[in-house]
Amino acid sequence: MDFSKGHGTQNDFVVLPDLDVRIDLEPARVSAVCDRQRGLGADGILRVARAGALADAGVLGALPDGVAAEDWFMDYRNSDGSIAEMCGNGVRVFAHYLKASGLESKDEFVVGSRAGARPVVVHGSDATHGDVTVAMGPIKDLGTSSATIDGRVFAGVGIDVGNPHLACVDEHVTAEVLSALDLSVSPGFDPGFFPHGVNIEIVTPIHDGGVHMRVHERGVGETRSCGTGTVAAAAAALRYDGRDEGSVLVRVLGGEVQVTVEGGKGSLRGPSVLVANGTISDAWWQSLV
Numbered sequence: 001m002d003f004s005k006g007h008g009t010q011n012d013f014v015v016l017p018d019l020d021v022r023i024d025l026e027p028a029r030v031s032a033v034c035d036r037q038r039g040l041g042a043d044g045i046l047r048v049a050r051a052g053a054l055a056d057a058g059v060l061g062a063l064p065d066g067v068a069a070e071d072w073f074m075d076y077r078n079s080d081g082s083i084a085e086m087c088g089n090g091v092r093v094f095a096h097y098l099k100a101s102g103l104e105s106k107d108e109f110v111v112g113s114r115a116g117a118r119p120v121v122v123h124g125s126d127a128t129h130g131d132v133t134v135a136m137g138p139i140k141d142l143g144t145s146s147a148t149i150d151g152r153v154f155a156g157v158g159i160d161v162g163n164p165h166l167a168c169v170d171e172h173v174t175a176e177v178l179s180a181l182d183l184s185v186s187p188g189f190d191p192g193f194f195p196h197g198v199n200i201e202i203v204t205p206i207h208d209g210g211v212h213m214r215v216h217e218r219g220v221g222e223t224r225s226c227g228t229g230t231v232a233a234a235a236a237a238l239r240y241d242g243r244d245e246g247s248v249l250v251r252v253l254g255g256e257v258q259v260t261v262e263g264g265k266g267s268l269r270g271p272s273v274l275v276a277n278g279t280i281s282d283a284w285w286q287s288l289v
């Protein structure tokens, strides 16, 4: 089975081209591939197929809103094997992979996700580096809640950008305070508020047009970046600043991305890097279930 490995600001993915939808992505297989000791190592898997082929194979119950059968579809899995609705860094890597592999020749096209259509613009790409903007869709306010890290409570705002986030902007949080946080343990959150789990961002207020952020992802743990999380963080930081719209440079452990919030929708521009192509052993794959 062929694979590529790539990352967007060090949120890393195994990309599995599967146009005929033959690969069985059982959670045990996904978590083995993503395991950094016994597998390839990644925060998640991106299966590459057309939306119609995934629906015909029963992977998708129905085509999500705005997604046509002939659109590309990013079938995203977290490293624990769970399915998530959206992955912002994943869409950039997915679009870059399509261009680099020759599967797509256009610079502007739609990537389908379980959260709906996510149009992309590939500003530039070669076999290794890409620069991609993703139209991230509506930003929905879920109300206020809080996260607990190491006994410290962070007030935040619940934000749905296709998947659920709790973005906590705190006046006492600086880049130095952020770097001292222990995110090796899952932060506490209100399961009544987030019955399907949540991605949690701790964010500095906006300074000189930018914020710093760390993130603990549902189904993964701490990651060095989360694209949907940067959109939630930017929206929360703008609101903290008394604004509904604006452009924010979001700095994460793995780099930086530019997020724009306008008309209740987000857009995300940032890099993608494709680092390797290879083959997964059939014997190993079969041994996993």
Ligand SMILES: N[C@@H](CCC[C@H](N)C(=O)O)C(=O)O
Pocket: 011, 078, 083, 084, 085, 086, 087, 088, 089, 090, 163, 164, 199, 217, 218, 219, 220, 223, 225, 226, 227, 228, 229
């Ligand atoms: N890293 C992703 C988000 C992946 C999904 C998330 N862990 C969830 O379960 O919602 C991103 O770049 O957005």
